Amino acid sequence: MLRALAADPSEWRYGYELGREVGLKAGSLYPILMRLADRGLLESSWESVPVAGRPPRHLYRLTGTGLAAATEVAAPAVEESAAERDRPGTRRSLRGAW
Numbered sequence: 001m002l003r004a005l006a007a008d009p010s011e012w013r014y015g016y017e018l019g020r021e022v023g024l025k026a027g028s029l030y031p032i033l034m035r036l037a038d039r040g041l042l043e044s045s046w047e048s049v050p051v052a053g054r055p056p057r058h059l060y061r062l063t064g065t066g067l068a069a070a071t072e073v074a075a076p077a078v079e080e081s082a083a084e085r086d087r088p089g090t091r092r093s094l095r096g097a098w
Helices: 002-006 015-022 026-038 064-086 091-095
Strands: 042-046 058-062
Touching: 002 015, 002 058, 002 064, 015 026, 015 058, 026 042, 026 058, 058 064
Parallel strands: none
Antiparallel strands: 042 058
């Protein structure tokens, strides 16, 4: 979730859009978004111009603290990915041997 929001941290995102991107249904997604907001990692706002016939929707984006947390979460994943790529016997490490 944090990685999806960190792709463009200044952009406001709809919960529905985030759920589709990360593969979470509303029953899992919205409690996570609420906890992240309660912990100061997300800010939330109501859309300023609701569409007629539809209730206003919440928008979410990372705070500075949330962006730092997303960076922290992503760093081990990047290191793990690089280690996997360079491990002997993996397809990528064998390319140079051909």
